Amino acid sequence: MMLLPCPWCGPRNATEFRFVGEAGPRPDPATVTPEQWRHYLYVHANRCGWSTETWYHRAGCRRYLSVERHTLTHEIRTVRDTATGTTSASTATPEAAR
Amino acid sequence: MAESPADAVAAQTAVARSPIAAAVPTVRDGWEVDATVAVGPLTLSDETPLAKVAVRAPFDGAARAALGVRYGRTGRVDIGGDRVLIAGAGPGEWLALGAPGTGSALVASLEELLAGTGEFTSVLDLTHGRALVRLEGAAAPSVLAGVCAIDFSDTVTPDGTALRTSVAAVVTDVVRDDRGTQRSGAAATGAVGVPSFLLHCERSSGQYLADALLEAGAGAGLEVTGFRGLEPSRG
Numbered sequence: 001m002m003l004l005p006c007p008w009c010g011p012r013n014a015t016e017f018r019f020v021g022e023a024g025p026r027p028d029p030a031t032v033t034p035e036q037w038r039h040y041l042y043v044h045a046n047r048c049g050w051s052t053e054t055w056y057h058r059a060g061c062r063r064y065l066s067v068e069r070h071t072l073t074h075e076i077r078t079v080r081d082t083a084t085g086t087t088s089a090s091t092a093t094p095e096a097a098r
Numbered sequence: 099m100a101e102s103p104a105d106a107v108a109a110q111t112a113v114a115r116s117p118i119a120a121a122v123p124t125v126r127d128g129w130e131v132d133a134t135v136a137v138g139p140l141t142l143s144d145e146t147p148l149a150k151v152a153v154r155a156p157f158d159g160a161a162r163a164a165l166g167v168r169y170g171r172t173g174r175v176d177i178g179g180d181r182v183l184i185a186g187a188g189p190g191e192w193l194a195l196g197a198p199g200t201g202s203a204l205v206a207s208l209e210e211l212l213a214g215t216g217e218f219t220s221v222l223d224l225t226h227g228r229a230l231v232r233l234e235g236a237a238a239p240s241v242l243a244g245v246c247a248i249d250f251s252d253t254v255t256p257d258g259t260a261l262r263t264s265v266a267a268v269v270t271d272v273v274r275d276d277r278g279t280q281r282s283g284a285a286a287t288g289a290v291g292v293p294s295f296l297l298h299c300e301r302s303s304g305q306y307l308a309d310a311l312l313e314a315g316a317g318a319g320l321e322v323t324g325f326r327g328l329e330p331s332r333g
Contacts, residue, residue, distance in 0.1 A: 001247075008169070008189050009261065013247040016264050059264040061189050 002074050007081055007088035008061035016059035023052045023066055048072050054082065116146035117229050117304035126325060127198035136323035140235030142311055143323045145296065146304065149201035150193060150224045153208060157190035160215035165192055172260045172273055178207030183328055185260035185296075187271040193260075193298060195328060201225040229304025232326065233311060234277060234294040237318040242295065244314035248272070250295070257291065266310035271298040 002014040022044045027036050045051070048071055055065045063084075068077040079088040113130050120132035129147035155161030157169055167173040169186040176182070182204065183195040196204045201223040212219045233241060239250035245266040248255065255261070257276040262269065278291030299307050312320055 009263075012263070059269045060262050062191075062262075063189065 004055065004065075004067065005076060005079055005088045006057055006060055006063075006065065007079055007086040008063060009057065012057070012060055016057060017065075018056040018058050020054035020056055020064070022046075023054045050077070114147070114226065116144050117301045118144045118146065118231070118308045119305065120144070121322060122324075124324075129198055129325070131325040132322065134322055134324050136321035138235075138319050138321045140237050140241070140315060140318055140320045141233075141323040142308065142315070142320055143232045143234070143326050144308065145230040145232050145325060145327070146228070147198040147325055148225075148230055148328060149196040149198065149204050150228050150230065150298070151196070151201060151204050151208060152222045152224050153192040153194060153212070153219065154190055155192075155212065155215070155219040156217055159217050161212050161217050161219050162186075164211055164215055167192060170260055172258050172275060177211060178203055180204070180207075181329065183273075183275065183296075185271065185273040187260040187262045187273065187298075193271060193273075195230070195296070197327065227301050228298055229301050229307065230296060230298045231304070231308055231311065232275075232294060232296050233315075233320075234292060235318075235320075236293060237315070237320075238293045238295055241311065241315040241318055241320060242272075245310055246272075250274075250293075252290075257293075265297060265299075266307060266314075268299050268303045268307050268310075270307065272296070273298070 003011045004014050004017055005011045027040050051069055051071050053067050053069055055067050057063055057065060064082045066080045066082050080086065113125055114128055115130045120130060122133040123130050124133040127147060131147060132144060153165065162168060165184055166175055167184045167186050169189050172183060172185040174181055175184055180196055180200055185193045187193055194204060194208060205221050205223050208221045212221065242250050242265070246263060248261070248263050255274055257274055257279050259274045260271065262271050264270070265272065273296040275294050275296055276291035277294050297307065
């Protein structure tokens with residue numbers, strides 16, 4: 001089981017979350033070209049290594065989180081609430097979830 | 099248009115129904131409830147008739163101070179002359195539970211309470227859109243362990259804990275409200291009570307959640323019992 005240390009709820013089973021996708025800057029809709037917009041929506045780096053992703057805690061705090069995750073080992077370095085900046089270290093104790 | 103005599107009679111005799119089917123239906127406080135009385139120590143009761151009001155506000159502002167309950171905790175508060183259980187199951191979200199039939203009055207009282215905070219708040223009566231059950235007994239944490247990944251032991255989730263998680267794959271607010279304890283104020287005893295959990299979910303998932311809990315607790319002797327209300331939980 002993969003645990004995500006939610007900054008609000010503590011370590012939780014990853015099944016409580018929805019994976020939104022790789023995090024990145026959103027192009028300006030006023031100036032973006034259709035090609036750039038498609039690239040933003042559908043083309044991802046999908047790298048093997050550290051990646052910054054957005055996850056939604058649908059069965060918990062209902063917040064969008066920015067997660068630094070190693071895609072090979074599933075190690076998580078930081079988790080941050082995208083709205084408030086509340087952070088959670090990966091060293092959060094796992095007692096609250098099994 | 100004026101209400102016809104037939105409509106007036108219908109309005110007086112209308113009975114609200116829980117999404118959870120009652121084995122022995124009877125009517126109490128305008129709700130169809132189960133008249134079954136369990137004899138065992140581990141029980142599941144349908145508490146859907148309780149008034150359920152959702153409050154949303156900044157998670158740590160003046161509204162939180164006015165409600166007197168922080169995120170992750172519960173508290174019993176006097177609002178509008180009634181004793182209400184407030185649970186902070188999400189950041190900036192509170193669930194207020196009151197006696198059956200008090201939903202509208204509770205909304206009015208909460209709006210009045212929060213009006214002076216100067217914060218953007220919303221108060222919404224969810225009574226007929228949600229299901230609520232109470233799982234009570236010493237074995238309740240182990241029953242929940244069968245359908246939920248949270249550790250419900252006393253050290254991790256003590257009495258007064260509120261959280262939202264996935265229970266049997268249903269998004270559920272879990273409120274630990276033990277029987278036989280006084281948590282705060284001059285009456286605080288520190289006594290350990292009987293573990294008791296209120297589980298609150300969308301109405302359409304209520305019957306499934308109750309069935310899943312009964313299945314998980316079958317080996318531990320889980321029995322269905324009738325509506326108990328808020329106050330019987332206090333010892």
